[in-house]
Amino acid sequence: MKSVAVVGAGVAGPTVAMALQRAGFEPSIHESHARGADDVGAFVILHVNGIDALRAIDADTCLDGLGFDTPRMRFRSGTGRSLGVAGTGMPLADGTVGRTLRRTDLYSALRDEAIRRGIPVEYGRRLVGVSSRKTGVVAEFADGTTHESDLLVGADGIRSTVRALIDPAAPPSRYVPNLYISGYARTGAVDATPGEYQMVFGRKCFFGYTVAPDGEIWWFANPPYPNEPSPRELRELGSAHWRARLADLLRVDPGPARRIVEATRHDLAAWPVYDIPTVPHWHRDRMIVIGDAAHATSPAAGQGASMAIEDAVELARCLRDAPGHQQAFAAYEKLRRERVERVVATGAKWSNSKTVGPVTRMIRDAVMPFMIKHYAGDGGASLGWMHHHHIVWDERVPARP
Numbered sequence: 001m002k003s004v005a006v007v008g009a010g011v012a013g014p015t016v017a018m019a020l021q022r023a024g025f026e027p028s029i030h031e032s033h034a035r036g037a038d039d040v041g042a043f044v045i046l047h048v049n050g051i052d053a054l055r056a057i058d059a060d061t062c063l064d065g066l067g068f069d070t071p072r073m074r075f076r077s078g079t080g081r082s083l084g085v086a087g088t089g090m091p092l093a094d095g096t097v098g099r100t101l102r103r104t105d106l107y108s109a110l111r112d113e114a115i116r117r118g119i120p121v122e123y124g125r126r127l128v129g130v131s132s133r134k135t136g137v138v139a140e141f142a143d144g145t146t147h148e149s150d151l152l153v154g155a156d157g158i159r160s161t162v163r164a165l166i167d168p169a170a171p172p173s174r175y176v177p178n179l180y181i182s183g184y185a186r187t188g189a190v191d192a193t194p195g196e197y198q199m200v201f202g203r204k205c206f207f208g209y210t211v212a213p214d215g216e217i218w219w220f221a222n223p224p225y226p227n228e229p230s231p232r233e234l235r236e237l238g239s240a241h242w243r244a245r246l247a248d249l250l251r252v253d254p255g256p257a258r259r260i261v262e263a264t265r266h267d268l269a270a271w272p273v274y275d276i277p278t279v280p281h282w283h284r285d286r287m288i289v290i291g292d293a294a295h296a297t298s299p300a301a302g303q304g305a306s307m308a309i310e311d312a313v314e315l316a317r318c319l320r321d322a323p324g325h326q327q328a329f330a331a332y333e334k335l336r337r338e339r340v341e342r343v344v345a346t347g348a349k350w351s352n353s354k355t356v357g358p359v360t361r362m363i364r365d366a367v368m369p370f371m372i373k374h375y376a377g378d379g380g381a382s383l384g385w386m387h388h389h390h391i392v393w394d395e396r397v398p399a400r401p
């Protein structure tokens with residue numbers, strides 16, 4: 001049985017480990033952080049394609065009871081006018097729809113399920129290097145330990161070390177010039193239907209929110225921030241700064257955004273938004289990258305986690321069916337590259353439409369109702385290429401897909 005070292009225990013890592021185990025491999029997971037060090041504040045939308053991919057390896061049930069269904073998004077102009085409703089993908093055959101859940105819950109659920117299936121997870125193991133042997137690859141960690149395996153999968157996110165080890169000239173992530181701040185609040189009645197996101201193209205700041213079944217409001221904002229900030233700069237500016245900044249940016253819009261931020265009791269943190277349009281080399285020798293390490297997408301697409309899950313399942317199928325790992329890596333790239341890069345490009349386009357000047361805003365607000373009706377209405381049928389991606393686990397991957 002071939003052993004596979006999986007670097008990273010975010011979304012792609014535990015999923016690929018579970019899929020590889022099902023495909024007959026012996027995976028182990030190596031994560032740099034201590035357990036429980038996930039981003040506590042943020043939440044993600046998992047679209048139907050991501051849930052469906054988890055279902056291919058019977059892992060979707062680990063999300064049972066987490067988060068809540070969010071099958072629709074209502075887009076609004078800064079004045080509060082409804083521009084239309086878009087689905088977050090057609091429901092799966094059993095009625096399953098897109099779901100919003102805390103990022104930390106998603107991470108924990110996937111890891112716990114991997115552990116329940118007998119996959120070893122080591123924390124505090126930050127990969128810093130690899131050395132290749134004829135028969136395998138040796139992962140070298142910052143704490144001085146090593147781990148030898150037949151193959152190594154880099155599921156180590158947007159700042160991937162494995163990507164740089166595969167190709168030292170790999171392009172860096174691209175800063176998408178806005179920030180992401182999210183939170184949870186309880187305030188008086190707001191204009192929102194459960195299950196529906198309100199996506200507001202505010203005059204100075206994009207603001208999204210939805211209401212959980214218990215009445216809590218889950219919100220996020222994308223304040224523009226032209227120059228890429230360092231993590232230190234963001235930390236030093238601190239919660240009070242972000243609160244004041246959002247209050248200022250959201251003041252000009254009539255909706256409840258400002259009130260929601262004011263009613264948020266916990267500290268606020270800001271994340272810079274990045275993507276990576278294309279990574280020329282996904283694999284070398286016995287190493288390959290998947291998930292954000294290979295194709296990070298701006299959160300505007302809401303597809304990063306779902307793409308990471310799809311990648312994980314598809315890579316395991318390719319390794320199961322191809323005669324050797326080189327053929328498997330080539331088959332995997334053929335299956336995945338066009339799709340994931342299309343998602344990244346779509347995310348970048350949507351991200352850029354969030355902050356525009358007054359003239360473009362007027363045109364956007366006039367055209368958007370037609371666009372939504374045409375492309376994204378009725379459950380998002382025209383975005384079908386993105387949301388309706390079904391993986392059949394038992395189907396063999398053709399030698400030349």
Ligand SMILES: Cc1cc2nc3c(=O)[nH]c(=O)nc-3n(C[C@H](O)[C@H](O)[C@H](O)COP(=O)(O)OP(=O)(O)OC[C@H]3O[C@@H](n4cnc5c(N)ncnc54)[C@H](O)[C@@H]3O)c2cc1C
Pocket residue numbers: 007008009010011012013030031032033042043044045046047125126127128155156157158159160161180271290291292293297299301302303304305306307308
């Ligand atoms: C603010 C924000 C909002 C988002 N919203 C959404 C959304 O609504 N929907 C959606 O689908 N996606 C969303 N995303 C994107 C989504 O979170 C990512 O696409 C997804 O987490 C990618 O999974 P991954 O496993 O590839 O990487 P990650 O989840 O980043 O996991 C990488 C893991 O590798 C570990 N690691 C890193 N380097 C090393 C190393 N050298 N050695 C060992 N371990 C290492 C990290 O600690 C981490 O645990 C959002 C992202 C952000 C930042």
